[in-house]
Amino acid sequence: MPGFGSVxxxxxxxxAGRMHFCSLRKVPGQASTAGWWVxxxxxxxxxxxxxxxxxxxxxxxxxxTEGIFHGFDKSPDSKHLTEIGLMTPTxxxxxxxxxxxxxxxxAFVDGDELAxxxxxxxxxxxxxxxxxxxxxxxxxxxxxVGGGSFTFIYVNQDGVTKTSPVQVxxxxxxNIASLATTQPALAGAPPGPFLTLAxxxxxxxxxxxxxxxxANGGLLSLVLxxxxxxxxxxxxxxxKETSYVNARPGxxxxxxGAYLNMIMNCAGSVAAGTLAGHARFVWSS
Amino acid sequence: xxxxxxxxxxxxxTAGKYLRRDHAKLTSPAHTAGGWHSxxxxxxxPSASTFPATQDLVFQSCSELxxxxxxxxxxxxxxxxAVLPATxxxxxxxxxxxxxxxxxxxxxxVDLQGYYRMATTNVTGVTxxxxxxxxxxxxxxSAGLLLTYANDFNTFSRVRCTTTTxxxxxxxxxxxxxxxxxxxxxxxxxxxxxxxxxxxxIAFTDAGTGTHTFAVEMPRYANGVGCEAFFVxxxxxxxxGPNLSASSYTSTQGVAGRAFQxxxxxxxxxxxxxGRILHSGNAxxxxxxxxxxxxxxxxxxxxxxxxxxxxxxxxxxxxxGLCIARPILDIALPVTGMWSERDLVNxxxxxxxxxxxxxxxxxxxxxxxxxxxxxxxxxLDFGWGG
Numbered sequence: 001m002p003g004f005g006s007v008x009x010x011x012x013x014x015x016a017g018r019m020h021f022c023s024l025r026k027v028p029g030q031a032s033t034a035g036w037w038v039x040x041x042x043x044x045x046x047x048x049x050x051x052x053x054x055x056x057x058x059x060x061x062x063x064x065t066e067g068i069f070h071g072f073d074k075s076p077d078s079k080h081l082t083e084i085g086l087m088t089p090t091x092x093x094x095x096x097x098x099x100x101x102x103x104x105x106x107a108f109v110d111g112d113e114l115a116x117x118x119x120x121x122x123x124x125x126x127x128x129x130x131x132x133x134x135x136x137x138x139x140x141x142x143x144x145v146g147g148g149s150f151t152f153i154y155v156n157q158d159g160v161t162k163t164s165p166v167q168v169x170x171x172x173x174x175n176i177a178s179l180a181t182t183q184p185a186l187a188g189a190p191p192g193p194f195l196t197l198a199x200x201x202x203x204x205x206x207x208x209x210x211x212x213x214x215a216n217g218g219l220l221s222l223v224l225x226x227x228x229x230x231x232x233x234x235x236x237x238x239x240k241e242t243s244y245v246n247a248r249p250g251x252x253x254x255x256x257g258a259y260l261n262m263i264m265n266c267a268g269s270v271a272a273g274t275l276a277g278h279a280r281f282v283w284s285s
Numbered sequence: 286x287x288x289x290x291x292x293x294x295x296x297x298x299t300a301g302k303y304l305r306r307d308h309a310k311l312t313s314p315a316h317t318a319g320g321w322h323s324x325x326x327x328x329x330x331p332s333a334s335t336f337p338a339t340q341d342l343v344f345q346s347c348s349e350l351x352x353x354x355x356x357x358x359x360x361x362x363x364x365x366x367a368v369l370p371a372t373x374x375x376x377x378x379x380x381x382x383x384x385x386x387x388x389x390x391x392x393x394x395v396d397l398q399g400y401y402r403m404a405t406t407n408v409t410g411v412t413x414x415x416x417x418x419x420x421x422x423x424x425x426x427s428a429g430l431l432l433t434y435a436n437d438f439n440t441f442s443r444v445r446c447t448t449t450t451x452x453x454x455x456x457x458x459x460x461x462x463x464x465x466x467x468x469x470x471x472x473x474x475x476x477x478x479x480x481x482x483x484x485x486x487i488a489f490t491d492a493g494t495g496t497h498t499f500a501v502e503m504p505r506y507a508n509g510v511g512c513e514a515f516f517v518x519x520x521x522x523x524x525x526g527p528n529l530s531a532s533s534y535t536s537t538q539g540v541a542g543r544a545f546q547x548x549x550x551x552x553x554x555x556x557x558x559x560g561r562i563l564h565s566g567n568a569x570x571x572x573x574x575x576x577x578x579x580x581x582x583x584x585x586x587x588x589x590x591x592x593x594x595x596x597x598x599x600x601x602x603x604x605x606g607l608c609i610a611r612p613i614l615d616i617a618l619p620v621t622g623m624w625s626e627r628d629l630v631n632x633x634x635x636x637x638x639x640x641x642x643x644x645x646x647x648x649x650x651x652x653x654x655x656x657x658x659x660x661x662x663x664x665l666d667f668g669w670g671g
Contacts, residue, residue: 011634017511017537017583021612023391023565023573025319025652046319046567065547069572072546074581087389087619239389239617239625246633276389276652278615283581 003078003253003284010082010245013282020071020079020281030177031271032092035184036170037193038270039139039223041067041102041261042177045275052141052221056108058120059206062259067102073256074283080251083280084231085241090273094233095265098193099279100225101258103127103134106207111144111169111216118209127255128226131205132157135194137263138167138181139221140174147171148216149188152195157203165196169216179263180220193263194225228252228260233275254281287372287636288670294630297670298376304365304667309660310647314558316387316655321565321574323517323608324647324661325360325397334360336519336606338402339437339469343417344587346399346504347644350482351441354402355469361397361644364667367479373669374636375614379626380647380663382618387655390618392663393574393648395610396640398503398512399439401588408522408603411594413531416607418587419500424453426489429473432464432499440466441481441642443504450495455487461502462487478504478642501587503609505640508537509584512611513575516551516563523601526553527593528570537584545576550596562648563605574648585609610646613637639667 004010013019028043042049047067054060065072070079084099103126106119128134136154148169156162167190170183181190190196197204207222229252231242244251254260260279264270288294297303310329316322325334337354338345345354349366352359364373375394382390401416420434430453438444442464446456456462456474463481464472475481503509514534529549535541550570551563565573578585588607593599614637616627629635639645647663 007633014634015511018581019511019612021393021575021615023321023650025567027318044567046565046571046573048567048569048571066569069577072577072580077581085391085615085617087617089388089620237388237620237623239619241617243633274389274652276391276650278391 007245010282013284018283018285021278022069023278024068026275028177028270028273031175031269032178032266034266034268036266037179037182037263038266039177039179039263052105052107052139054107057106057117059104059106059123061104061123061126062102064257064259067259067261068279070254070258070260070281075256077283077285079254079281079283081229081254081279082245082251082282083241083243084229084277085239086231086233086275086277087239088233088273088275089236090270091236092266092268092270092273093275094235094267097231097233097262097264098227099229099260099262100227101127102261103224103226105221105223107221109210109220109222111148111212111218111220114212114215116209116211119207121206125205125224126257130157131203134203134224134226136204137179137194137223137225139223140176140178140180140218141221142219143176144169144174144180145217146173148212148214150210150212152210153208155205155208156201157205159205161208162198162201164198166213167195174218287374293670294668298668302371302669305664306363307664308362309662312655312659312661313657315657316651317556318651318654319567320556320651321562322560322649323562324560324649326517326519326560331360331362332358334358336400336402336604341403341407342401342414343436343438344399344401344501345439346442346501347397348441348504348642349644351439354439355437357440361646362665364639364643364645367641368669369479369641371669371671373639373667375629375639375665376668377626377628377666378614378616379624380616380618381624382659382661383622384659385656387651387653388620389652391615391650392618393615394613395646395648396505396613397644397646398505398609398611400606400608402606404604405602408605409599411598413590413592415590416588419498421496421498424492424497429486430455430489431467431471431473433471435470437469438464438501440464441478443502444499445502446497446499448493448495448497451493452497453493454490503586505642506584506611508539509586509609510537512584512609514585514588514607514609515575517606517608518557518561518563518603519559519606520602520604521558522554522599522603524554525597525599527551527598528595530592530595532591534588535586536582537586538582543579543582546579547572547577549576551593573650
């Protein structure tokens with residue numbers, strides 16, 4: 001059975017060389033606004049940025065080696081995140097971070113199109129195949145005008161097709177790389193970075209279509225993600241290291257091929273700010 | 286081995302089994318943003334290394350007292366010599382960077398096992414470089430058993446011997462020995478690192494029969510367990526920026542023909558200055574600080590070859606070291622002028638071991654462009670027991 005049975009086994013994995021370390025550095029080029037969630041996968045630095053550039057409305061996946069680098073495939077062993085460290089000299093980077101496995105995305109959803117925008121789903125989820133725990137975020141990839149709303153039809157974690165509640169977008173323009181539904185104090189907006197699902201649903205397997213009720217302008221990518229871990233930067237010029245071995249319920253598993261990156265709840269515009277850090281992984285024997 | 290309890294730790298330390306070593310390096314030239322660097326080539330204390338070797342491509346084992354290559358520059362942080370049968374551990378680490386620009390930084394302490402030096406055409410070439418990890422030898426008598434061979438291996442290299450017939454008396458198969466370098470092509474042999482340092486070598490009895498071979502091992506980690514590899518520039522090439530198009534290494538698990546993954550790209554000359562880990566940075570194919578090992582490999586026993594035939598070949602007369610090191614610990618340096626400390630007694634994983642003979646070197650990551658002539662200061666507290 002893959003995995004670890006004790007803290008000693010984690011420590012032993014490091015002694016035995018079953019450990020991977022990577023550094024990361026993000027210097028976003030895109031402005032953001034305090035209180036919004038920002039997608040750092042689009043920010044310059046290392047890992048290199050990605051821009052959700054693929055065929056419009058077609059389910060596309062990421063190259064796991066181009067995200068926060070966790071090494072190559074370890075199967076049948078199981079790989080786990082044990083530590084994240086972050087630090088910044090930029091006040092806008094103070095806030096909450098979520099590390100996620102970016103699974104699949106639908107590029108270039110048109111915020112001005114009021115007809116149904118039907119997705120092409122020839123590519124299934126590469127991991128978490130049932131969709132259990134998989135969330136959706138709406139990332140602005142061309143600045144929106146704002147004031148719009150939309151719903152989307154999706155296949156939930158049980159394989160049942162559902163229609164989402166109405167998703168209220170920001171009333172003002174969402175910058176590139178900002179999550180378009182995360183303007184603070186926005187009545188009716190999803191209560192966090194992810195879109196609201198129908199009552200009782202715990203995940204998304206695929207998106208069938210998206211329909212704007214009120215035009216929002218710009219372009220969105222609808223991104224299916226699985227949250228892996230949370231961490232925080234508490235203040236500038238201070239390193240924050242989070243151990244997922246002894247400071248969280250357990251070291252989360254990282255599946256082979258995972259594309260890891262982060263979103264963060266910014267305290268201001270992160271444009272030209274600097275975020276540095278590292279991540280550490282171990283794998284079982 | 287080690288410490289059995291907090292009480293035992295205190296007892297050992299108060300019995301004098303404690304050492305603190307402060308050290309400092311100075312950045313030069315300026316570091317570009319997002320890169321990893323080896324401070325081994327920087328001026329300061331301990332001395333800068335130039336990855337010396339009288340012959341390119343030969344593995345040069347590094348150690349605390351044996352230093353680097355043929356010139357034996359002591360490039361590692363002094364850590365108190367051998368303490369066997371006790372084991373030595375880092376209790377606490379502190380570090381600071383003072384720079385006009387470049388924050389934040391991350392520093393990583395590694396035990397440099399050794400390097401393969403490359404210069405001129407071995408840097409600029411686009412054909413496969415075959416690395417040398419073994420030599421055939423003959424045995425004779427000269428103040429002990431004297432081995433004679435072709436290439437120049439560093440003193441205190443750890444080796445294992447094989448033969449087509451019978452090894453010289455005093456040498457056995459599947460047994461570790463340490464070389465005591467006499468000249469570029471000769472050495473004596475000791476049965477332990479402590480004996481090698483003391484000059485206690487194996488006596489000559491006979492030369493054996495058949496053809497004998499020794500192969501260098503990672504000096505402190507069996508089969509290179511946990512060891513990682515990285516290319517470091519020592520002298521900047523004139524132009525270019527090649528890709529690692531092929532490589533072959535033997536894993537800790539003993540599997541030959543493994544390859545570093547991800548088609549790592551080496552920095553263009555602007556990012557190939559002295560100290561820069563060439564494949565770190567902010568572009569496609571940049572992996573920092575280490576070359577990605579294949580699959581579930583847990584370490585590097587040896588590297589047999591590599592090729593930089595992709596991308597644009599370097600030109601000029603650069604010098605590069607292909608290093609192998611075992612990571613020991615990390616510490617974050619979030620801002621200039623602030624001393625960071627990490628307690629390694631109570632944090633997990635705790636008390637990282639420093640194996641006798643360790644050649645301790647700091648690697649340094651800068652999120653921003655770090656000014657030249659910026660001091661990097663650090664201190665390590667060691668304790669040993671068992």
